[in-house]
Amino acid sequence: MSLRFKNFSNLKYVGGLSQIKNIKNPIKLSANESALGPSKKAISAFVKNSKKLSRYPDGNSNILTQSISKNFKLNPNNIIIGNGSDEIISLACQLFLKPNDEVIVTEYSFLMYRIYAKIHGGKVISAPEDNFKANIDSILAKVTARTKIVFLANPNNPTGTYLDKNEMLLLRKKLRSNILLVVDDAYFEFVINNDYVSGLNLFKNFSNVLITRSFSKIHGLASLRLGWGYGPKNIISGMKLIKPPFNVNSAAQVAGVEALRDKKWLQKNIDHNRKWADIFFENFVNLGILTNVPVANFFLMHFNNKQITADQVFDKFIKSKIILRKMKAYGLPNSLRVTIGNNSENNLFLKTLNKIFDV
Ligand SMILES: Cc1ncc(COP(=O)(O)O)c(C=O)c1O
Numbered sequence: 001m002s003l004r005f006k007n008f009s010n011l012k013y014v015g016g017l018s019q020i021k022n023i024k025n026p027i028k029l030s031a032n033e034s035a036l037g038p039s040k041k042a043i044s045a046f047v048k049n050s051k052k053l054s055r056y057p058d059g060n061s062n063i064l065t066q067s068i069s070k071n072f073k074l075n076p077n078n079i080i081i082g083n084g085s086d087e088i089i090s091l092a093c094q095l096f097l098k099p100n101d102e103v104i105v106t107e108y109s110f111l112m113y114r115i116y117a118k119i120h121g122g123k124v125i126s127a128p129e130d131n132f133k134a135n136i137d138s139i140l141a142k143v144t145a146r147t148k149i150v151f152l153a154n155p156n157n158p159t160g161t162y163l164d165k166n167e168m169l170l171l172r173k174k175l176r177s178n179i180l181l182v183v184d185d186a187y188f189e190f191v192i193n194n195d196y197v198s199g200l201n202l203f204k205n206f207s208n209v210l211i212t213r214s215f216s217k218i219h220g221l222a223s224l225r226l227g228w229g230y231g232p233k234n235i236i237s238g239m240k241l242i243k244p245p246f247n248v249n250s251a252a253q254v255a256g257v258e259a260l261r262d263k264k265w266l267q268k269n270i271d272h273n274r275k276w277a278d279i280f281f282e283n284f285v286n287l288g289i290l291t292n293v294p295v296a297n298f299f300l301m302h303f304n305n306k307q308i309t310a311d312q313v314f315d316k317f318i319k320s321k322i323i324l325r326k327m328k329a330y331g332l333p334n335s336l337r338v339t340i341g342n343n344s345e346n347n348l349f350l351k352t353l354n355k356i357f358d359v
Contacts, residue, residue: 034220039262057250085227153184160292224252
């Protein structure tokens, strides 16, 4: 008799490519990582931590919890630190979902919501978007008696669009109160649009909203796997009970504290991103490439109105050693996503783009 186990073979997440065969030191603009890297202070905390590798990390991530609590004026009991915000998403699914409970995601949403919802026995329901933007009525139309969780990244990856403050409040107001709304703030630092408010600032005192945040994006600590969640104490306590005991390594904890402290570096990243987002957008408009308006540190480019396919554009960029993100897994075979990089990476991206599309 053979061993039997659950089959998750169709749930594998494939991240943005880092390597291309026969290409040395490619430029990776495929995973929405930081353009400028982490704060030097975070790096030196990481290096200093190397003296303590034989010790288990603090399972409660206390110093980082305290630092987040101070920085954002939050009660530490409402905070959970995770091995990437991915882990917070997974824990939320694990805590809430019973077999056949329904989880609503938007049409082109971050794939990990679907993956974790399914791993933990949920049924994923996709709510159509409106021109690549989440639509409240469409989400509400998908609600049934079995709906347990609604996931929404704001801004959303990969579409680069967002719901404004009023839309977010309206969504929560119209959703049944016993449905958990998870607002993923992974890219909130980049957004400077006046009508935008982060999930944390909107829903701090709500009993049915969980916020996730990440150190992988603007803080440049993707490899350390560090994120956190904020929510009502009972939900956070429930998640802490089921999390792995030493889920966050000690290097991530100390680097996270320093990353939060280094406000100058944060601002430099925001300024860099805003400057280049505007330049990218201007180029897209000039070349007739359909995309989102500047919001986060990436753009989703669509090629249906062009003579060339996304795969062909991808290959041409590879010739310039630039790796973009293919969007087939998201159901967008003729689109590509590009992350804003550093100055020289961006100049090469724009030069290549103009060479391809300037006829
Ligand atoms: C919307 C969104 N949420 C969460 C994550 C995952 O972040 P982390 O590295 O903190 O797990 C990503 C990463 O691409 C993302 O785009």
